Amino acid sequence: MKKAPVNKIIQFSNVDGPGNRTAIFFQGCTFNCMFCHNPETINMCRSCGICVKSCPAGALSTGADGKVSWDSVKCVQCDTCIKLCPHDASPRVTWMSVEEVMQQIKRCAPYIDGITCSGGECTLQAGFMTELFAEATKLGKTCLIDSNGSFDFERDPEVLKNSLGVMLDVKAADRAWSETLISDPGDMVRKNLVFLKGIGKLFEVRTIIFPGRDAENEFTVRYVAEKIGDSCPYKIIRYRPFGVRERYQKLLGEDETDIEYAERYAQLARNLGASKAYVV
Amino acid sequence: MSDALNIIQDPTLTYKQELLALARLGESTDDSLRYSDEYYEAKRKGALCDLNEGVMPYRPRYICPDYELLFSKGCEFLQLDPPRDLLEAVNALEIFYCHVPSITSFPVYLGDLDRLLEPFVIREDRAYAKKVLGLFLRNIDRVQTDSFVHADIGPEDSITGRLLLELTEEMQLAVPNITLRYDPEKTSDDFALACVKCMLKTAKPSFANHRMFVKEWGERYAIASCYNGLSIGGGGFTLPRLRLYECALEAKSPDDFIERELPRHIDLQLEYMDKRVRFIVEQSNFFKTNFLVTEGFVKQENFTGMFGVVGLAECCNFLLGIEDKKKGFGMNKEATELGIRIMEAIDKRVSEHEAPYCDAYVHRYRLHAQVGIDSDGMDDSPGTRIPIGVEPTMLEQLEVNEKFHPFFPTGTGDIFKFEETYIKTPEAILPIIKGSLSKGLRYFSGYLENNDVVRVTGYLVKKSEIEKLRAKKQSLNNVTVFGMGAQDGGHALDRRIQHHEESSC
Ligand code: SF4
Ligand code: SF4
Numbered sequence: 001m002k003k004a005p006v007n008k009i010i011q012f013s014n015v016d017g018p019g020n021r022t023a024i025f026f027q028g029c030t031f032n033c034m035f036c037h038n039p040e041t042i043n044m045c046r047s048c049g050i051c052v053k054s055c056p057a058g059a060l061s062t063g064a065d066g067k068v069s070w071d072s073v074k075c076v077q078c079d080t081c082i083k084l085c086p087h088d089a090s091p092r093v094t095w096m097s098v099e100e101v102m103q104q105i106k107r108c109a110p111y112i113d114g115i116t117c118s119g120g121e122c123t124l125q126a127g128f129m130t131e132l133f134a135e136a137t138k139l140g141k142t143c144l145i146d147s148n149g150s151f152d153f154e155r156d157p158e159v160l161k162n163s164l165g166v167m168l169d170v171k172a173a174d175r176a177w178s179e180t181l182i183s184d185p186g187d188m189v190r191k192n193l194v195f196l197k198g199i200g201k202l203f204e205v206r207t208i209i210f211p212g213r214d215a216e217n218e219f220t221v222r223y224v225a226e227k228i229g230d231s232c233p234y235k236i237i238r239y240r241p242f243g244v245r246e247r248y249q250k251l252l253g254e255d256e257t258d259i260e261y262a263e264r265y266a267q268l269a270r271n272l273g274a275s276k277a278y279v280v
Numbered sequence: 281m282s283d284a285l286n287i288i289q290d291p292t293l294t295y296k297q298e299l300l301a302l303a304r305l306g307e308s309t310d311d312s313l314r315y316s317d318e319y320y321e322a323k324r325k326g327a328l329c330d331l332n333e334g335v336m337p338y339r340p341r342y343i344c345p346d347y348e349l350l351f352s353k354g355c356e357f358l359q360l361d362p363p364r365d366l367l368e369a370v371n372a373l374e375i376f377y378c379h380v381p382s383i384t385s386f387p388v389y390l391g392d393l394d395r396l397l398e399p400f401v402i403r404e405d406r407a408y409a410k411k412v413l414g415l416f417l418r419n420i421d422r423v424q425t426d427s428f429v430h431a432d433i434g435p436e437d438s439i440t441g442r443l444l445l446e447l448t449e450e451m452q453l454a455v456p457n458i459t460l461r462y463d464p465e466k467t468s469d470d471f472a473l474a475c476v477k478c479m480l481k482t483a484k485p486s487f488a489n490h491r492m493f494v495k496e497w498g499e500r501y502a503i504a505s506c507y508n509g510l511s512i513g514g515g516g517f518t519l520p521r522l523r524l525y526e527c528a529l530e531a532k533s534p535d536d537f538i539e540r541e542l543p544r545h546i547d548l549q550l551e552y553m554d555k556r557v558r559f560i561v562e563q564s565n566f567f568k569t570n571f572l573v574t575e576g577f578v579k580q581e582n583f584t585g586m587f588g589v590v591g592l593a594e595c596c597n598f599l600l601g602i603e604d605k606k607k608g609f610g611m612n613k614e615a616t617e618l619g620i621r622i623m624e625a626i627d628k629r630v631s632e633h634e635a636p637y638c639d640a641y642v643h644r645y646r647l648h649a650q651v652g653i654d655s656d657g658m659d660d661s662p663g664t665r666i667p668i669g670v671e672p673t674m675l676e677q678l679e680v681n682e683k684f685h686p687f688f689p690t691g692t693g694d695i696f697k698f699e700e701t702y703i704k705t706p707e708a709i710l711p712i713i714k715g716s717l718s719k720g721l722r723y724f725s726g727y728l729e730n731n732d733v734v735r736v737t738g739y740l741v742k743k744s745e746i747e748k749l750r751a752k753k754q755s756l757n758n759v760t761v762f763g764m765g766a767q768d769g770g771h772a773l774d775r776r777i778q779h780h781e782e783s784s785c
Binding site for chain 2: 112
């Protein structure tokens with residue numbers, strides 16, 4: 001049976017798409033973004049064992065096979081393990097089948113509008129998601145994909161079938177800046193932006209505005225605004241240093257983007273035709 | 281120092297609050313209404329509580345007048361003709377409210393305001409109607425200075441309902457408490473959403489499960505005081521409560537409790553209720569001479585006794601020897617199931633008891649999950665609620681509530697505190713309310729973290745008013761002092777905040 005690494009499931013979320021949604025966060029990501037707030041979701045655990053002894057609750061152990069395992073009942077959610085992990089991974093991951101995830105969704109079903117898959121990068125589990133969405137759709141729930149855009153949707157459009165669409169992060173439009181920021185030139189992201197818009201599956205786009213990065217911010221916002229027009233909401237997000245890994249905080253700054261500065265870019269986007277641009 | 285002197289020297293009491301405290305003191309000088317020795321013993325141990333109703337009931341605890349009758353026939357005693365326009369209508373209500381007694385001496389039910397006023401509002405221009413309703417609300421807030429004063433709206437959308445919501449947001453008043461009677465077929469999403477938005481800004485309205493109440497009471501029911509279901513044209517005679525934790529202290533096991541200690545305490549409370557109900561009907565003046573009765577605004581047969589309970593969570597935890605509340609009632613299947621067994625036992629015994637009067641309810645009392653009083657501290661959580669501070673995720677809390685709410689026709693409810701981002705996403709709250717009501721929740725209240733008007737255990741207070749009392753200044757609102765007590769003793773404002781709910785998967 002198909003299983004996927006689940007970092008966590010949030011039963012009721014008001015920030016992962018419209019209405020009240022159950023959000024499923026998968027472990028593992030295709031990028032390594034400097035500003036990531038949940039860097040422990042980037043890689044899969046290598047069972048190096050470093051975190052095991054430091055767990056104050058005895059929730060971590062190394063099995064006979066050398067694999068590190070996690071006991072969700074004993075865990076007190078102190079986050080010591082993820083702070084210690086040198087590999088941007090987490091031991092708190094559960095491999096779940098579609099059926100197991102659906103059990104949780106069914107419980108939430110009377111109270112939610114739909115579900116959202118996020119991460120990490122959820123498209124690493126595209127096959128799993130396709131099955132999950134088919135099941136959730138049977139319950140009358142809408143399905144959204146929250147993606148960094150590294151997945152080739154044009155080649156594998158199956159996952160979009162039962163989905164309202166993709167909430168796409170476009171972090172940088174310039175290749176060099178993209179390489180610095182997310183350790184990827186971002187060609188696929190830009191391709192997806194155009195492709196998803198073309199087939200009506202672009203649900204929303206998000207761009208983070210960094211303090212003092214006038215040229216980079218403007219280039220990305222212009223690029224996105226011209227491509228999407230008024231087809232979907234464009235969320236302008238302020239950079240916040242909270243939770244960002246220290247080494248990157250030094251590069252990106254320790255201040256959050258102030259609201260007036262972010263507003264300038266929302267205005268720019270609206271001027272360029274992205275009428276649904278706003279700061280969140 | 282005498283009690284009377286204490287009262288008149290308390291710098292935090294307004295004149296009217298002093299007067300009410302002195303009246304209460306006067307009432308307590310009589311002891312003609314007597315109960316059995318066992319009753320007094322249980323009361324002394326804290327297993328039974330009379331909610332300071334006073335030893336000589338001279339009016340029913342809660343009265344829900346038929347305001348439609350006032351509008352169709354007028355009131356002879358108050359020399360009021362049926363109102364012909366909006367001004368006359370609100371004026372008649374304002375006058376009438378001042379003559380509706382209750383346990384607090386303030387009217388606990390102001391009527392289904394939208395339904396009552398809509399015929400007058402639609403004849404006026406919107407701005408004028410809004411001005412009149414604004415003054416009406418101001419009058420209520422400053423004259424009926426008690427947060428147990430309650431108005432109902434819905435289930436249908438109306439201009440009056442919308443105006444009341446708008447004004448509630450603009451004026452940020454603690455009084456009156458407001459309930460939307462929610463029916464998935466009659467209440468539009470748009471109107472319900474307007475109510476959610478208002479709730480995030482003002483902690484009201486709350487949402488009542490209209491279908492559930494109609495099934496039990498018929499269409500003519502009121503939500504009064506905190507969240508109390510009662511008949512319009514009737515009310516509640518009395519509301520004492522079993523403090524279940526204290527009731528359990530002498531039980532040797534869960535079975536022993538259910539077979540012996542629980543029935544014993546239930547019977548003592550029934551004895552108390554029977555005697556009080558008889559006294560109110562047979563001895564006191566109210567049902568003989570009060571204009572509300574003689575002119576038909578209430579009928580004695582539409583009253584019932586409210587059988588209250590508190591502290592189910594602590595009772596179950598104690599009986600099962602659970603010391604860590606985090607692993608107890610609400611989070612622990614065994615404890616929650618014991619809670620259901622206990623409630624079934626209470627429900628059965630109370631419904632087998634033939635109550636005096638209460639004709640409209642085949643001579644039966646009805647259960648009430650009492651909301652707690654400031655002196656309960658952390659020993660007895662309100663009704664069947666999960667103790668504050670250890671609430672599980674919102675989903676789990678709702679699921680537990682859904683099991684218990686059907687037991688309580690005369691009222692129960694739970695309160696959910698939302699984190700600030702929800703102000704931007706009210707549409708994320710509506711499905712939660714709709715889902716839970718459809719699954720058997722009776723009553724849903726919510727408020728936004730960091731608002732000034734907050735819901736304490738059932739009623740609303742302004743945090744800024746609590747601060748006034750702390751500074752030894754007077755607060756116009758009668759219940760601010762309860763709010764302070766509940767905040768200090770019961771940590772009532774520290775309930776879990778709904779933001780990112782994680783399930784251990
Ligand atoms: S968060 Fe990590 S370190 Fe802390 S108790 Fe859980 S497993 Fe152990
Ligand atoms: S979570 Fe990180 S530190 Fe812990 S065993 Fe896995 S890779 Fe090592």
